[in-house]
Amino acid sequence: MVEELTWKDLEVGNIVTEAGNGSFRKTGDWRTERPILDKEKCIKCALCWIYCPDAAIKPGEEGYYEADLYYCKGCGICASICPAGAIKMIAEEEK
Amino acid sequence: MSRRVALEASHAVAEAVRMADVDVIAAYPITPQTHIPERLAEMVADGELSAAYIPVESEHSAMSTCLGAAAVGARTFTATAGQGLELMHEVVYVASSMRYPVVMAVCNRALSAPLSVWGDHSDAMAVRDTGWIQVFCQNGQEAFDLTLWAFRVGEDPKVLFPVMVHLDGFTLSHVTEPVILPEQSGVDRFLPRFQYPFALNPDKPMTHGAFGPPEIYSETKLAQEVAFRNSKEVILQGWKEFGDIFGRHYHPVEEYKTENAETLLLTMGAFTETAKLVIDDRRDKGEAIGLISLRLWRPFPFEEFRRTMKGAQLLIVFDRCISFGLGGPVFSEIRSALYDEESRPKVVGIIGGLGGRDMSEENFDYVINRGREIAKKGSDRMLETVGIR
Amino acid sequence: METKAVKFGERLVTTKEFLAEGHSFCIGCGEALAIRLAMKALGENVIMAMATGCDEVCTTPLPYTSWRVPWMHTLFENTAAEISGVEAGLKILVKKGRMPERDIICVAMGGDGATSDIGIQALSGAFERGHDFLYICLDNEAYMNTGIQRSSATPYGASTTTAPAGKFSMGQVTRKKNIAAIAAAHDIPYVATACPSYHLDLMKKVRKGAELKGPAYVHILSPCPTGWRYRSDLAIEIGQLAVQTGIFPLYEIEYGRYRLNADPPKLKPIEEYLKLQGRYRHLTGEQIQRIQEMVNEDYAKIKEKVAAFPL
Numbered sequence: 001m002v003e004e005l006t007w008k009d010l011e012v013g014n015i016v017t018e019a020g021n022g023s024f025r026k027t028g029d030w031r032t033e034r035p036i037l038d039k040e041k042c043i044k045c046a047l048c049w050i051y052c053p054d055a056a057i058k059p060g061e062e063g064y065y066e067a068d069l070y071y072c073k074g075c076g077i078c079a080s081i082c083p084a085g086a087i088k089m090i091a092e093e094e095k
Numbered sequence: 096m097s098r099r100v101a102l103e104a105s106h107a108v109a110e111a112v113r114m115a116d117v118d119v120i121a122a123y124p125i126t127p128q129t130h131i132p133e134r135l136a137e138m139v140a141d142g143e144l145s146a147a148y149i150p151v152e153s154e155h156s157a158m159s160t161c162l163g164a165a166a167v168g169a170r171t172f173t174a175t176a177g178q179g180l181e182l183m184h185e186v187v188y189v190a191s192s193m194r195y196p197v198v199m200a201v202c203n204r205a206l207s208a209p210l211s212v213w214g215d216h217s218d219a220m221a222v223r224d225t226g227w228i229q230v231f232c233q234n235g236q237e238a239f240d241l242t243l244w245a246f247r248v249g250e251d252p253k254v255l256f257p258v259m260v261h262l263d264g265f266t267l268s269h270v271t272e273p274v275i276l277p278e279q280s281g282v283d284r285f286l287p288r289f290q291y292p293f294a295l296n297p298d299k300p301m302t303h304g305a306f307g308p309p310e311i312y313s314e315t316k317l318a319q320e321v322a323f324r325n326s327k328e329v330i331l332q333g334w335k336e337f338g339d340i341f342g343r344h345y346h347p348v349e350e351y352k353t354e355n356a357e358t359l360l361l362t363m364g365a366f367t368e369t370a371k372l373v374i375d376d377r378r379d380k381g382e383a384i385g386l387i388s389l390r391l392w393r394p395f396p397f398e399e400f401r402r403t404m405k406g407a408q409l410l411i412v413f414d415r416c417i418s419f420g421l422g423g424p425v426f427s428e429i430r431s432a433l434y435d436e437e438s439r440p441k442v443v444g445i446i447g448g449l450g451g452r453d454m455s456e457e458n459f460d461y462v463i464n465r466g467r468e469i470a471k472k473g474s475d476r477m478l479e480t481v482g483i484r
Numbered sequence: 485m486e487t488k489a490v491k492f493g494e495r496l497v498t499t500k501e502f503l504a505e506g507h508s509f510c511i512g513c514g515e516a517l518a519i520r521l522a523m524k525a526l527g528e529n530v531i532m533a534m535a536t537g538c539d540e541v542c543t544t545p546l547p548y549t550s551w552r553v554p555w556m557h558t559l560f561e562n563t564a565a566e567i568s569g570v571e572a573g574l575k576i577l578v579k580k581g582r583m584p585e586r587d588i589i590c591v592a593m594g595g596d597g598a599t600s601d602i603g604i605q606a607l608s609g610a611f612e613r614g615h616d617f618l619y620i621c622l623d624n625e626a627y628m629n630t631g632i633q634r635s636s637a638t639p640y641g642a643s644t645t646t647a648p649a650g651k652f653s654m655g656q657v658t659r660k661k662n663i664a665a666i667a668a669a670h671d672i673p674y675v676a677t678a679c680p681s682y683h684l685d686l687m688k689k690v691r692k693g694a695e696l697k698g699p700a701y702v703h704i705l706s707p708c709p710t711g712w713r714y715r716s717d718l719a720i721e722i723g724q725l726a727v728q729t730g731i732f733p734l735y736e737i738e739y740g741r742y743r744l745n746a747d748p749p750k751l752k753p754i755e756e757y758l759k760l761q762g763r764y765r766h767l768t769g770e771q772i773q774r775i776q777e778m779v780n781e782d783y784a785k786i787k788e789k790v791a792a793f794p795l
Contacts, residue, residue, distance in 0.1 A: 002310045002547065007317040012255055013194035014315050014546055015293050016302040020504035022548035027506055046490045050683050051720055053509060053516035055501045059487040071505045075512030075709075076717030089717075118576045121569060145580055147572035152609030156565035159558060159606065163533060163569025166556050169577055171569075189558050288582075295531045295554035295570070297588060302549035304557035306536075311546050 027054065031074030033089040035067045041086035048078035048087060097281070097341075102274040104235040104267045105130035108174070108200045108260070110274075111242035113144045114282045118169035118289075121149040121160035125179040126212040127264040128202040132174060154179035158186035158197070165195035166303055168294035170246065173197065176264055177204030177211075180218045184225075190257040191226030192319055193304060196249035196289075197257040199227075200242060202268040203364065203415075205450040213451020214264030216364065216415035219392075220424045226323055228258040228330065229393040231364045235272035237390075238262050240343060243282065248333040250289045254326045261392070263365035263415075265451060270365075277341050285340050324394055347396035350403050352378050353385030359403070359440065360463060361387045361412045361429060366454045370413070373459040384463065389425075397432055404433065410440040411466030413459075413481075415448040422446070422478060443469045447481035458482050492684060498524050500552075507550040509542040512716030514707030514723065515622045516542070517680040519593070522620055522704070525687035526694055528553055529587055531574070533567040535594030535603060536560040538629040539622055561602035564610035564619060567592035571615045589694045590617040596637035597627045600663045611670035611699045618693040618700045621663060624708040632711040636661040639731070641775050642763045644711075649766035659778065667701035668737045674700040675737040680707075681723030685734060685745060705732045713762025725757040730783040735790070742789040754779050 011017060035048075042064055049057045049065040056071035057078060067078070079087040102110065108131050112120070120139075122132040138144040147164075151157045154175050161171040175183065180201055190197050203219050205211035219229070228248060232238045238260070245258035262268045293301055307315055330347070338344035349367075352374055353359060362370045367388040374386045387403050387410075389396065404410070410433075414423030421427055426444025433439040443466045448454045458481050469479065489496040502523035509516035515538055532555045534540045540557045543550035558566055571590040577583040592610075594603055599621040607619065626644045627633040634644040634656055643655035667675045674693050678686040686704065693700030705726055707719045714722060726732035730751040735744045754776045758764040767775070 002308070005311065005314060005547065007314040007321070010311075010315055010318045010547070011293075012322070013192070013293065013303065014305060014307070014318075016305055016544070016547055016549045017293070017299075018549075019300040019302075020550060020552040022543070022545075022550045023504040023506040025506035025508070025548070027508070030511060046492065049490060050492070050497065050521070051517065051680075053513050053520065053719070054507070055503070055505045055520060059490060059499060068505070073511040074716075075719075076715075077512055077517075077719055080717040081720045118580065118582075119569060119573050121572075145576070147576040149568060149572050149613065151565060151568070152605060152612070156562060156568075156606050156609055159562035159565035160569035160572070162558050163556070163566040163571075164573035165569075167531065167570050167573040167577065168582075169569075169573035171573075185559060186562065193558065295556060297529045297531070297554055300528075300552055300554045302544055302551050302555050305544035305546040305549055306541060306557075307546050315546070 026070055027073050028070045031072060031092045033074040033076060034069065034072060034092050035078050035087045036090055037064065037066055038086045038088070039064055041084045043084045045083060047081055047083065051077050051081050053077065097275055097277045099273050099275050101271050102235055103130060103269060103271045104238040104262055105202070105269065106134050107235045107239040107274045108242050108262070109134035109138065110276060111239045112172050113138050114279060115170065115243055115246045115286055117144070117146050117172045119147045119149065119161065119164035119171045120173065121151050121157045121164070122173045123151055123154045123157045123175070123179060125154070125176050127204060127214065127268050128174045128176040128179070130268065131200055154183040155186055158183040158190060161197040162186065162190060162193065162195050165197055165291065166295050168289065168291040170250070170289040171197045172199070174200040174202070176202040177206055177218045181206060181221060184222070187222055187225045187227065194255040195257060196255055198242065198245040198249055198260070199257065200260045200262060202262050202264040204264040211450040214266050215449045215451070219261050220416045220418065223393065223424070226256065226319060227393065228256050228326060229261065230390055231261045231392055232267060233365055233367045233388065234267065235270065235274045236343070238267065239274050239276070240337065240345070243286065244333050244337050247286050248326070248329050251329045252292060254329045256323060256326055261364060267365040281340050285336060327394055330391065345390060346399065347391035348399040348403055349388040349390055351386040351388065353387065353403060353405065355383055356385030356407050357383040358409045358411065358463065358467065359385050359387055359407045361389065361410060363389050363392065363425065364415070366448060369454055369456060370459045373456050373463070395428065395432065400432055401436060404436065404440060406438070407440045409466065409470045410442045411462060412442060412444045413462055414444060414446045417446055417449070441470045443479065445479045445481050447483065452482055454482070495684060497687070502528065502552045503543065504550040504552055507543050509538065510710050512709045512719055514680055514719040515539060515624055517719065518622055518686070518704045518706045521680055521683050521686050522690045523553070525690040526589055526591060530554070530589045530591050531570050532556070533563050533570060533592045535563040535598035537595035537598055538624070539593055539595065541629050560598055562606050563592045563594045563598060563603060564606040567617050568610045568613065568615045571617050591620065591694065592617060593620045593622060595628070596621060596623040596625060597635040600636045600661050608670065611667065611672050614698055616697055618702065620690065621703045622706045623703060624706040624711060626711050628708050628711045637663065640778060641767055641771055643766060654771055655766065664701065664703050664737065668740060671740065672699040672701060673739055677703045677732065677734055679705045679723040679727055679732060679734065681720045682727065682734060689736065711763065714760050718760060722757070722760055725752065725760070728752045729754045729757045729779065731757060731779050733783060733786055735786060741793040742786065744786065744790050751783065
């Protein structure tokens, strides 16, 4: 994609005028593990949401917080800090 | 009414900054530039100029602070010399590549070691490649005029490049001369308000200074060079407008008594005026000799310069700097600029005026005579110099 | 319906992400989390200047950006000088009527290298001049972005690539430079230490530093899985241990007055913190004991400073 840009496509001073345009990048491809939420155990404390370095956990339906697999890098922080033990990391499936 | 006053060239620069209604001044004192920030601080303290005067703790921070101010759309100015210009060297590049139109006066000073607070062009030569529009002043009037013009050109939306105004340290910066100061209304007509199109603002969040992976860096440099070369149009336009409003007309290359000249002397900066006296003398005696002074240094004025050759047989280039292992930097650029010309003069280079050593009329006489000798018989010296024991 | 904020006790934390998803910080990066939290505390009325480093490189490869706030980066060591220009520029433009008056927080962010080493001159200058800005140091205790080289913030005994543990070396032999104390020595209104493991405390401190007039400095410990060599899920636990062992106490200094935010009655042994990190794995029992003594000394000094200003 970058390789298609020519010198004429660049803004003056190489300024990027579109805020957050890097959010198309699928960092979910980095994963070797993914988090699985056990809704029975979940107490909806939102600690997984606040502690995700990638903002990959999003508030969802019924007040649960779940990983957006497009971005989730599988670090396991959410599973590690969940006070209810409701999140488990499982191996990412072979494609 | 415009008025004619006696002003030290440094103070003439400060006066231009005041009349340009600069917003942010971030400067660090260094001989021989100190009179500029001192005068500006005085103006701010007395309410003559409404600006943020930021006494930064180094030149590197001076230029960095200017970048931050320019990024939010403020008109910015700084000044430095010699070691100070070197200390901010990396930031100088960034000002150009990030297209922040900072204006900087440089009171050209020799580079250490040994320590020298006195003038020569080695500091200017060290920043040739940085992508700043650069001009050299010959006198106090030019110090005022070109500083004012610098804002007009640098901030033009078609340009957005920083501009450096060079004044020979001490030889020009500390000299009091008659300077014509225009009326503020003329300045306001000449210099529109700075409207930076990419000002950082929460209403439209932008990113300035993303890093350049190999996949894109080359393209950014090509884009910068194209825009830089294209700034020539506004450079000339700015001088035209200046001439129309203030009656003083500037050109990239100044020609002095070059009609039918067989020999041409090329100088830059304040010593040009001393050299002109020698040219006058020799012309009076019937010599076909003239002088060329490069006012615009960057972007290099190839067209205008080549046109001044006009059948001259010999061009003697006077440098105020040694580029070690190479010789005179201006000399080598001039030779290169003429290489492809169908007809071109012999070009010789002589170096002098280093670290505050004066160039008298006798010195320029020597330069011309020695230049002719070298043209005829060649040179068996490693380096051609004037006034160096 | 999209959730606008999440409630933590009495606090509402915005769901807006000013650091966009899809950035390229390492898996489990504590610094990314620190920035994410700080940005939530700061909101959108900011102008940010950032130093070269992980924070800048992982967020802005031309032509992309992860920033949803106005942001600039020029060089490595000049962020404090840069933000000085932003702050002064905004002030004068408002004063001269070129810009409407508005509350814009000027924030500078840089790593420990950019702050404590190459950038300390600019930092000191900006503090001395009293600009109204917040400086956030993201301290991952080495030059991480360039490959884990030592900085003056690297703790005693840690192995880095330029002060590595070896046959004749135990890694870092100098003590971590106390930048918070250096900041406080400038008599600025507010200095604080923070850790992303204590998210509400961190956000409160960032907000406090942002809101008050004058210079503020918040030093955030940023656990780094790549450089500290720990399993990618441990950032929060390691941050908690850093505080609970006393090696990274959480405190505030307001106009020179120290206040400890967390003062456990008994500090956990430093070994619990060290043993989780590969950068300390070469340490002998004796060296760990020495580190324990140093931690005790430093903690006692903080307590003394706190005691000097009884409530």
